[in-house]
Amino acid sequence: MSAGAQAPKGTFDVLPADARARDRLERIVRGVFERAGYGRIETPAFEETELFERGVGEATDVVEKEMFSFEDRGGRSISLRPEGTAPVCRAYIEHGMHKLAQPVKLFYWGPFFRYEAPQAGRYRQFHQFGAEAIGSDEPLVDAEVIMLFDEIISEAGVPGVTLRLSSLGSPESRASYREELIAYLRANESRLAGDVRERISANPMRAFDSKDEGTGEVMAGAPRLLERLEGADAEHFDAVRGLLDANGVAYEVDDTLVRGLDYYTRTVFEFDSAHLGAQSQLGGGGRYDRLVEQLGGPATPAAGWAAGIERILLAIGDDADAPSEVRDAFVAATTGEQRHRALALVAELRSAGLSAELDLGSRGLKGQLKQADRVGARSTVILDEDGSAQLRDMKSGEQREIDPAGAIQRIEELRRESS
Ligand code: HAM
DSSP, X not given: OOTTSSOOTTOOOOOHHHHHHXXXXXXXXXXXXXHXXXXXXXXXXXXXXXXXXXXXXXXXXXXHHSOOEEEOTTSOEEEEOSOSHHHHHHHHHHTTGGGSSSSEEEEEEEEEEOOOOXXXXXXXXXXXXXXXXXXXXXXXXHHHHHHHHHHHXXXXXXXXXXXXXXEOOOHHHHHHHHHHXXXXXXXXXXGXXXXXXXXXXXXXXXXXXXXXXXXXXXHHTSOOHHHHOOHHHXXXXXXXXXXXXXXXXXXXXXXXXXXXXXXXXXXXXXXXXXXXXXXXXXXXXXXXXXXXXXXXXXXXXXXXXXXXXXXXXXXXXXXXXXXXXXXXXXXXXXXXHHHHHHHHHHHHHHHTTOOEEEOOSOOOHHHHHHHHHHTTEEEEEEEOTTSOEEEEETTTOOEEEEOGGGHXXXXXHHHHHXX
């Protein structure tokens, strides 16, 4: 194939056959959020680069290496959004949402962009849905958002799911731990991977996430933040755990869990699926009590998460009960004049709320009946040359003459009978 006739590296097309599974997931996601009183928010696909530098953190992989950033024609630095939390907080501030009843509960669904090495489950344009509850520091919020994630993946039928949970405390309580960890990393510097070494002072916690073997051995003996948790931070974590226990949500406390974005405080969590390969993370999130303030808004605690749509669909696999296509009717016609009548008839059927197709491929009658089968038509109206019409039941093959004017009524009856 010539260059230009291929989608860019790390991107993909969603074809109609794939779209059915996505649509099914979207209906589940919407249903869960709507029942819980979350309102949909859509923010632009690009933002000023500074939003992510300030919000996500300059020492994160996402900002340092993975953003699609460019200068627009007006000389502003713009970035395709790598994630949704900073943009949603920007919108919360910009639209004065702190004046609404708190917390403001929002959900989103859309494309995100990260310049990562493409592999199964990892793309440069991918899609997330997510939840952000902004304006409450209650452990109830942490528990509720986790339970909403849980509800969506169980309704969608995602297999082999586990939830890992931890707490990062507050930035103040983290400060002394940070010093301790930096000292430990420096003492073991020669065994660490190059990129970990470079970031010892900028982002020491990320060392827990390194895939490097030597680093892994060092980190096995590293001090743990969770063990240093105290006061209100420890109480908050206990309260979240208590609520999850009381509601039967299974989780594992993982004291090595660190997230790839800098804004987290207190609760952090990740959902994984054993049915995914190396990219096993279905989604993740946590509390980010300082982000709104950091972006110039009033001090506002918040919590949320985002899930990778492609990863969820990969984990479900092809055997999900994606609905196959069904049409109420196919309208077949052979001569020119009857083909014009066919177009008018499908339009009438559709405006009566029925699904209908006609032959657009100049097929003979036999080919049209085959096409009717292919699109899952329950019945086919055959418009004959002399103006009469036949109705064919596609399952039994039974065919009888009908009054063309009564076709809609008859097809409606068949629809009712089959539902
Ligand atoms: P994140 O963990 O960076 O969190 O991304 C959430 C999910 O997006 C991941 O678990 C994964 O399923 C999916 N994902 C990320 N990168 C890719 C990629 N390159 N290709 C395919 N899927 C990907 C966030 O984005 C935070 N904003 C979540 C959050 C919301 N925290 C609080 N509120």
